[in-house]
Amino acid sequence: QQQVRQSPQSLTVWEGETAILNCSYEDSTFDYFPWYWQFPRESPALLIAIRPVSNKKEDGRFTIFFNKREKKLSLHITDSQPGDSATYFCAASGNYNQGKLIFGQGTKLSIKP
Amino acid sequence: DMKVTQMPRYLIKRMGENVLLECGQDMSHETMYWYRQDPGLGLQLIYISYDVDSNSEGDIPKGYRVSRKKREHFSLILDSAKTNQTSVYFCASSLRLNNYAEQFFGPGTRLTVL
Numbered sequence: 001q002q003q004v005r006q007s008p009q010s011l012t013v014w015e016g017e018t019a020i021l022n023c024s025y026e027d028s029t030f031d032y033f034p035w036y037w038q039f040p041r042e043s044p045a046l047l048i049a050i051r052p053v054s055n056k057k058e059d060g061r062f063t064i065f066f067n068k069r070e071k072k073l074s075l076h077i078t079d080s081q082p083g084d085s086a087t088y089f090c091a092a093s094g095n096y097n098q099g100k101l102i103f104g105q106g107t108k109l110s111i112k113p
Numbered sequence: 114d115m116k117v118t119q120m121p122r123y124l125i126k127r128m129g130e131n132v133l134l135e136c137g138q139d140m141s142h143e144t145m146y147w148y149r150q151d152p153g154l155g156l157q158l159i160y161i162s163y164d165v166d167s168n169s170e171g172d173i174p175k176g177y178r179v180s181r182k183k184r185e186h187f188s189l190i191l192d193s194a195k196t197n198q199t200s201v202y203f204c205a206s207s208l209r210l211n212n213y214a215e216q217f218f219g220p221g222t223r224l225t226v227l
Binding site for chain 1: 144153155156157158161163169171207213214215216218
């Protein structure tokens, strides 16, 4: 049972375009949604995170849009750069999880120069 | 330079051999984790440790056990390794047991079981 789902599995956009990565979840008690990114042959690292008190979180070119009613969120990367090429993982946790994060399968993003 | 370390980085074992993966962190983090990463499956939690000798199963604990005798060290043990345990294993740590705490990942151990 996949509690956190991501789409698409892979995405290619041209440099300068906006990349949109999607994530959905099943458990309505989840209240924390971090995105981690992972470059080839490296370890995951926290990129940006949102809590449902807000429906938008922005950090430079990276923005999370959150829709609590539909249990969906998306990561928008504006002005995509080749250095943004990585695998992006959406994750979720809730009070009952005792600190455990549930990760989606990841979206592999490639930015063409 | 605060970080999470893992040893060894690469390991090849034969089926049935015992495997010990070690993880260390110098940030005095209470909570530590072991994940495995397989293509298309994301990161799957094997075990979580809330502090010394306080460990809890994650989503896929079968075939694994852990040991945490010091706050800064967390070991993953495979007794009689199986070929389906070939994977990349990541250790992570976070400051405290907190749903909103950032997890810091080690560099990973690539394990091959022949």
